Amino acid sequence: MSLMPFVVAVEPDDLLALNEVVRIGKKAEQEWLTEARKAHGTQFLRGKALSEARGAIRAEFRRLREQGKLAGTRDLVVAREVRAELKRRGMAGEYDPLPAEESAVPGRRVGTGPQHYQRHGSEPTKLTGRMYVKLPGALGDQLVRACHWTSAPAVTALWEWQKRWGDGPEVIFREAQRSGAVTLLDLWCAAMAPRPDADAILQKAQLQAQVVTTGDVIRAAVKRATL
Numbered sequence: 001m002s003l004m005p006f007v008v009a010v011e012p013d014d015l016l017a018l019n020e021v022v023r024i025g026k027k028a029e030q031e032w033l034t035e036a037r038k039a040h041g042t043q044f045l046r047g048k049a050l051s052e053a054r055g056a057i058r059a060e061f062r063r064l065r066e067q068g069k070l071a072g073t074r075d076l077v078v079a080r081e082v083r084a085e086l087k088r089r090g091m092a093g094e095y096d097p098l099p100a101e102e103s104a105v106p107g108r109r110v111g112t113g114p115q116h117y118q119r120h121g122s123e124p125t126k127l128t129g130r131m132y133v134k135l136p137g138a139l140g141d142q143l144v145r146a147c148h149w150t151s152a153p154a155v156t157a158l159w160e161w162q163k164r165w166g167d168g169p170e171v172i173f174r175e176a177q178r179s180g181a182v183t184l185l186d187l188w189c190a191a192m193a194p195r196p197d198a199d200a201i202l203q204k205a206q207l208q209a210q211v212v213t214t215g216d217v218i219r220a221a222v223k224r225a226t227l
Helices: 012-040 047-066 074-086 135-163 168-179 184-194 198-208 216-227
Strands: 002-008 129-136
Touching: 002 012, 002 135, 002 216, 012 047, 012 074, 012 129, 012 216, 074 129, 074 135, 074 198, 074 216, 129 135, 135 198, 135 216
Parallel strands: none
Antiparallel strands: 002 129
16 A cells, blocks of 8 residues: 655644554554454464454455554554545545646645644744654545635636735844845835735734644644543
8 A cells, every 4th residue: 555755843742642642552453463362262263364363454454544443553543644634624525636737846835834823923833843654655646636626716816816916024033144244225125016905914813814734724633632
């Protein structure tokens, strides 16, 4: 089975809580295996009979994992909850593949920068942890497609907003600082940049709130797993 990797920013406390869920799940798997071996009497079997019993146990173990009834790894726990989260959001249906030009573009989509996660001023982000997880290929593809097409209308509107208002004076000045010494030309460009009014700023925030990323869904899945 192919796997699709994701690296997601998470709250450290959520990651610790998820690790505890995984620990409990691993213990449950070990207990299930012990009981299954007893039920099949593997300690009394030899040769072909033992091989067949072990095969039956492995098949049932794999089936229960696929159903999410057993989950003793981070990947299994998160995959189970991602499926549930997609259903909860109404994102478990059929979606077209990503346009070729979209799938080849590196970096964040418009609307998914820091302001996508910080909607209350400039408080420090809580997403300081990093989580690596691998989802089954079909599930990972569903997640990527669902997020892309669910967000597409808002992303298109955000591009139009960007065309009208540009980066704004704060962004222009910050970019100049990153490049080195701020020149008079940089200051002039920042001063002359169009400034969106309150309604435009509210519109942008509303559009950003409609953008759903794979990280959003996975973080929500982690929250669900640790409840």
